[in-house]
Amino acid sequence: MMSKKIEIVTAYTLQQCSSCKEQSKRKFSDGDYIFKEISKCSSCDGQVIITKIFGESLTQ
Amino acid sequence: MDFSSLDILDEFFGMGDESNPLMMLVWILPIILFVFYGQRIQLIITSRDIKKNMTKLEQLRNESRDDLIDYVKQKLTPNDDPTKKLDRFFDYFTIMPVDVDPNGIIPKIHHLVRSREDATRKQIKSMFSEIDTLEITKVQNLLEIVTTLQLLHKVVRHLFLTAKKQNNYPLIVPLQMLLPFIMEQAEALKDAVPAFKKGQPIGDGIGPLVVGGMMLNTKKQKAEFETVYSESEFDGRKLILLKAEGPYATVGRPGEATESLVEKLKPNIIIMIDAALKLEGEDTGDVAQGFGAAIGGIGTDRFKIEEVATKYNIPVFAIVVRQSVKDAITLMKKEISDQTEKVRNQVYEMITDNSNPNETVLVIGVGNTLGVAQ
Numbered sequence: 001m002m003s004k005k006i007e008i009v010t011a012y013t014l015q016q017c018s019s020c021k022e023q024s025k026r027k028f029s030d031g032d033y034i035f036k037e038i039s040k041c042s043s044c045d046g047q048v049i050i051t052k053i054f055g056e057s058l059t060q
Numbered sequence: 061m062d063f064s065s066l067d068i069l070d071e072f073f074g075m076g077d078e079s080n081p082l083m084m085l086v087w088i089l090p091i092i093l094f095v096f097y098g099q100r101i102q103l104i105i106t107s108r109d110i111k112k113n114m115t116k117l118e119q120l121r122n123e124s125r126d127d128l129i130d131y132v133k134q135k136l137t138p139n140d141d142p143t144k145k146l147d148r149f150f151d152y153f154t155i156m157p158v159d160v161d162p163n164g165i166i167p168k169i170h171h172l173v174r175s176r177e178d179a180t181r182k183q184i185k186s187m188f189s190e191i192d193t194l195e196i197t198k199v200q201n202l203l204e205i206v207t208t209l210q211l212l213h214k215v216v217r218h219l220f221l222t223a224k225k226q227n228n229y230p231l232i233v234p235l236q237m238l239l240p241f242i243m244e245q246a247e248a249l250k251d252a253v254p255a256f257k258k259g260q261p262i263g264d265g266i267g268p269l270v271v272g273g274m275m276l277n278t279k280k281q282k283a284e285f286e287t288v289y290s291e292s293e294f295d296g297r298k299l300i301l302l303k304a305e306g307p308y309a310t311v312g313r314p315g316e317a318t319e320s321l322v323e324k325l326k327p328n329i330i331i332m333i334d335a336a337l338k339l340e341g342e343d344t345g346d347v348a349q350g351f352g353a354a355i356g357g358i359g360t361d362r363f364k365i366e367e368v369a370t371k372y373n374i375p376v377f378a379i380v381v382r383q384s385v386k387d388a389i390t391l392m393k394k395e396i397s398d399q400t401e402k403v404r405n406q407v408y409e410m411i412t413d414n415s416n417p418n419e420t421v422l423v424i425g426v427g428n429t430l431g432v433a434q
Contacts, residue, residue, distance in 0.1 A: 032260075033432065034269060034307070054393060055390075055392065
């Protein structure tokens with residue numbers, strides 16, 4: 001019998017420092033939106049903003 | 061001629077010694093059955109399939125309705141129980157203008173759509189003592205999802221019951237053919253609910269995402285209701301960047317905004333970036349270039365942009381990112397999001413290829429800008 005695959009989509013947020021371009025990826029949290037200013041960069045003190053929010057899927 | 065040796069029964073019905081009358085019945089009876097009752101049998105088989113899909117459709121409608129009501133009750137602060145009022149909204153209908161004489165129908169449709177939007181917004185606002193723009197737009201979109209699912213369920217049920225009532229198999233055939241497409245759309249709508257509740261960008265937001273990035277560090281001005289623009293410069297050209305105001309769940313008013321910006325700033329070319337439906341076999345995230353106003357919807361915004369572009373003889377270029385119906389209204393896939401830089405580079409290339417220094421270029425990011433600021 002064919003079993004139906006279940007697709008699980010997880011939302012991720014990609015944030016980047018506008019000065020040193022250092023990127024980090026984390027799970028999406030409520031209130032995130034693209035181009036939101038997050039904090040100061042820990043390595044260069046530049047402004048970190050959210051550059052992408054996307055879904056990655058896993059099929060089981 | 062001597063016919064005495066011809067045994068008609070034996071020749072035509074196989075009643076000779078070697079044939080078995082029981083075997084004859086085995087193949088004659090189904091033929092008679094199918095000749096007289098074939099359509100009814102098909103109707104029974106098809107009905108079972110349609111009924112199963114109808115139950116699924118009803119389930120999708122109920123789940124998204126409950127999702128919306130729970131969201132309103134738990135995340136927002138309604139003045140009183142919103143269930144009754146929301147249930148009434150789900151049944152709202154729109155009577156399209158008479159199209160026997162189609163001359164002048166676009167302004168009528170435009171007026172109708174805008175009135176409906178304004179009335180819905182007012183009704184939503186009246187349900188809460190305090191609600192911000194983001195939440196209003198989110199509830200508006202969720203309401204649209206439930207209303208569409210309700211309508212799909214009602215139409216399918218109507219066609220099915222009519223065919224059953226009339227015992228009319230041909231009447232059910234178009235429904236059987238359309239049902240897989242209806243179900244695909246319904247499932248996509250149901251899957252869109254979580255993204256709208258959480259305020260996450262959807263696939264349709266690729267246009268606003270590309271233009272929003274170009275608008276960073278520029279002065280944003282109001283172009284129209286829920287629509288913003290800013291001015292920038294690239295390679296000696298003046299850029300006017302236009303998109304819906306994010307991170308709200310809105311497509312803004314690109315038609316009216318383009319009209320006013322073209323009248324005011326007289327651009328030499330217009331570039332539009334939008335999501336477009338992919339054909340089967342095409343990959344999600346494929347980027348394509350073309351000509352003409354890349355904008356979906358009921359057609360009134362496209363009409364306005366085409367009108368004003370024709371009036372001032374402005375060429376309109378388009379860049380689209382291919383995706384399915386589901387991709388367009390659910391959380392933006394990585395394949396789509398990864399095309400942002402590529403599309404932006406193509407926009408800049410298009411600007412240098414099709415305009416001269418000191419000219420003005422209007423770049424429009426078309427689509428729902430939920431979760432995408434500027």
